[in-house]
Amino acid sequence: MATTTEAATGFDLALTEEQELAQRTARDFAREKVLPRAREIDEQGKVPRELIAEMASLGFLGIYVPETYGGAGLDALSYALVSEEINRACASTGVVMSSHVSLVVDPLLHYGSDAQKDRFLRALATGERLGCFALSEPASGSDAAAMRTSARRDGDAWMLNGTKNFITNGASADIAVVFAQTQPDGGSTGGSERAKARHRGIAAFIVEKGTPGFSVGKLEHKLGIRGSDTAQLLFQDCRVPAANLLGGAGEGFKIALSTLDGGRISIAAQAVGIARACLEDSLAYAKEREAFGKKIVEFQAIQWKLADMATEIDAARLLVWRAATLKDRGEDHILAAAQAKLFASDVAVRAARECVQIFGGYGYLTDFPAERHYRDAKITEIYEGTSEIMNLVIAEEILKE
Secondary structure (H helix, E strand, C coil), X not given: CXXXXXXXXXXXXXXXXXXXXXXXXXXXXXXXXXXXXXXHHHHHCCCCHHHHHHHHHCCHHHCCCCHHHCCCCCCHHHHHHHHHHHHHHCHHHHHHHHHHHHHHHHHHHHHCCHHHHHHHHHHHHCCCCCEEEECCECCECCCHHHCCCEEEEECCEEEEEEEEEEEECCCCCCEEEEEEECCCCCCCCCHHHHHHHHHHCEEEEEEECCCCCEEEEEECCCCCCCCCCEEEEEEEXXXXXXXXEECCCCCHHHHHHHHHHHHHHHHHXXXXXXXHHHHHHHHHHHHHCEECCEEHHHCHXXXXXXXXXXXXXXXXXXXXHHHHHHHHHCCCCHHHHHHXXXXXXXXXXXXXXXXXXXXHHHHHCCCCCHHHHHHHHHHHHCCCCCHHHHXXXXXXXXXXX
């Protein structure tokens, strides 16, 4: 494991021409097409399919997939740059993209067979099909190994039974990466051995919408990111071809963890985007709003809030860039990704709180964006690993020293 200091060695802050182009393209798209519809997306609870299609046409849904599979052939840092721009405009639109890219495209790219890449990855990278990641369950969130969804081998197929909860894109996705336990009882072992067996028995499957026994259950009503659908997925004697097993029968837990390690970079980038929206909207409002005969931006109390927000956002962004760069280098990025997500999500929540405070009473109204930022920011401290889990991951990594 690389320490924080070692990981920063040789870190180049200069973006390549390709990275700058990706950032600029995403910024223009977000400003012109997404931001004007952000309030509508939040209120109607749906990201327009045409926006998703346009993100696909720009290469965002397969941004670091090789061109041979229909992707843009860029890198993880480019993806982080794009994520920040999209989420600065609308966190709902951002999470639709990140769930698709980080949690479905990524594991297929790294663990899929050639046949699976030809059949599924190409359609996902081009946006022809949308994906979701089905790991969490009603009784297992942070403790993913405690999942109860089962997979039983049945000839040339696997029979899946169980329920998945809190699945982003769950209702709209065409393809789901589903995790299930092939050894529901942990074998005949006991104690710590049984706990280890729970990990060894987990498998990942590619399940297509329309497969008999696979259905969408309850749609959740959420505090924030309301434009992205979050659904319960149901599996009842769902027969999945053996060819749709992703990786080996006992590799599911490893696939889930490595996928989440990379996914945390995009959530950290999302948090930076939300925080930046808070800063930019607060600054614009403070320059216009008058109190006691002058613009409120002239008050030191407001200036200090803005200064803290700007400083923390820059620090969070650097953590994101470092984690993405390590991933691009093929180096261990577990620690860096966890640190980026922990810090950036905390920054986003603080920035959202201060944004509402600067807007004052208007910040509490849906007529202004501050309250939406406040609602959207909180989820970054929860999904793809809570802040508490991030602390555990960080502690575990530094204790390896």
